[in-house]
Amino acid sequence: MYYNMAEKKNKINFEALMENINADFPIYQALDQEGKIVNEELVPDLSDDELVELMKRMVWSRVLDQRSTALNRQGRLGFYAPTAGQEASQLASHFAFEKEDVLLPGYRDVPQLIQHGLPLSEAFLWSRGHMAGNLYPEDLQALPPQIIIGAQYVQAAGVALGLKKRNKKNVVFTYTGDGGSSQGDFYEAINFAGAYKANAVFYIQNNGFAISTPREKQTAAKTLAQKAVAAGIPGIQVDGMDPLAVYTVSKMAREWSINGNGPVLIEALTYRYGPHTLSGDDPTRYRTKDMDDEWQLKDPLIRFRNYLAEKGLWSEDKEEEIIEQTKEEIKQAIADADRAPKQKISDFLKNMYEVQPQNIKEQIEFYEAKESK
Ligand SMILES: Cc1ncc(C[n+]2csc(CCOP(=O)(O)OP(=O)(O)O)c2C)c(N)n1
Numbered sequence: 010m011y012y013n014m015a016e017k018k019n020k021i022n023f024e025a026l027m028e029n030i031n032a033d034f035p036i037y038q039a040l041d042q043e044g045k046i047v048n049e050e051l052v053p054d055l056s057d058d059e060l061v062e063l064m065k066r067m068v069w070s071r072v073l074d075q076r077s078t079a080l081n082r083q084g085r086l087g088f089y090a091p092t093a094g095q096e097a098s099q100l101a102s103h104f105a106f107e108k109e110d111v112l113l114p115g116y117r118d119v120p121q122l123i124q125h126g127l128p129l130s131e132a133f134l135w136s137r138g139h140m141a142g143n144l145y146p147e148d149l150q151a152l153p154p155q156i157i158i159g160a161q162y163v164q165a166a167g168v169a170l171g172l173k174k175r176n177k178k179n180v181v182f183t184y185t186g187d188g189g190s191s192q193g194d195f196y197e198a199i200n201f202a203g204a205y206k207a208n209a210v211f212y213i214q215n216n217g218f219a220i221s222t223p224r225e226k227q228t229a230a231k232t233l234a235q236k237a238v239a240a241g242i243p244g245i246q247v248d249g250m251d252p253l254a255v256y257t258v259s260k261m262a263r264e265w266s267i268n269g270n271g272p273v274l275i276e277a278l279t280y281r282y283g284p285h286t287l288s289g290d291d292p293t294r295y296r297t298k299d300m301d302d303e304w305q306l307k308d309p310l311i312r313f314r315n316y317l318a319e320k321g322l323w324s325e326d327k328e329e330e331i332i333e334q335t336k337e338e339i340k341q342a343i344a345d346a347d348r349a350p351k352q353k354i355s356d357f358l359k360n361m362y363e364v365q366p367q368n369i370k371e372q373i374e375f376y377e378a379k380e381s382k
């Protein structure tokens with residue numbers, strides 16, 4: 010098709026070109042911030058039990074975040090990237106996938122990883138930098154959380170092609186952030202997966218910041234979802250504080266992909282209440298209190314609690330019970346993690362390469378001698 014609209018000579022309406030792009034990326038929302046349905050078509054067919062299960066997982070994740078923060082401050086955990094605020098974006102998306110689907114998480118996606126089958130004690134060991142935190146159960150279809158921004162996307166494109174070649178009715182699903190969507194790896198991955206119509210659902214959890222860099226300084230693109238266009242794949246922007254919309258969009262994307270149509274890119278609009286990580290950034294230096302307050306009103310737990318309470322499916326008592334259970338589960342898991350044998354440098358080195366180069370062999374000998382004293 011050639012451009013043939015009547016225009017003045019040598020005049021191209023660039024503004025109109027931009028408007029067309031932006032108009033194609035509305036925000037999908039099912040529940041407003043009070044928990045009222047605003048779009049019946051996006052309300053998923055989940056049973057009452059499933060709805061309650063999803064809420065339980067979000068409450069579990071909020072408690073895990075609070076306890077992990079406390080444990081980190083007590084020196085009992087290592088690396089930790091807070092998740093509060095992102096429960097719908099994380100747990101409601103994960104809820105749409107099957108156990109045989111492959112999860113490639115980023116460093117903030119530990120809650121999904123645990124829900125996918127990683128024992129909590131191992132997640133704690135991973136946080137401590139212990140090797141045992143990377144020894145996954147045989148049936149866990151996942152890789153450890155990626156620290157290199159965007160790298161999990163490239164790995165996901167490869168896994169997705171593998172699933173496609175084996176005619177699997179499964180997908181890989183992976184997460185990066187708004188910052189991650191500026192990386193070369195991001196574009197290469199969606200481009201490659203698009204070209205091969207591979208089985209993948211790519212998430213951008215847009216929480217507004219890459220450490221302290223605001224989304225506006227990240228890119229001139231009006232939405233991050235529209236980055237899908239150049240890869241020739243569908244891109245959807247969803248209210249990432251709305252568990253029902255996130256679930257529906259995810260479920261539909263998964264189906265689209267397992268049916269041979271290729272990958273989907275989903276941008277979830279969300280917010281992290283805490284700092285970037287617990288390694289020392291101070292969010293008050295790059296965010297205002299007004300901004301925090303505004304997002305707190307959109308909290309996914311508040312709106313889902315209201316929605317479920319209205320249906321007679323949720324109560325304060327029930328929530329209290331989940332909170333207590335989760336605290337107990339965390340206590341046990343930390344105790345299990347504490348029982349793991351102290352990490353030896355020699356073991357660490359032995360796990361670096363399948364075939365050890367000479368210098369590593371020498372280091373192993375050196376540390377084994379030292380450790381046996
Ligand atoms: C390739 C690479 N560059 C830089 C970093 C340092 N770094 C760690 S997190 C981060 C910000 C990522 O922000 P975003 O993708 O928005 O994810 P969020 O942390 O907000 O979930 C940066 C730059 C890194 N880990 N990897």
Ligand SMILES: [Mg+2]
Binds near residue numbers: 187216218220
């Ligand atoms: Mg971010």
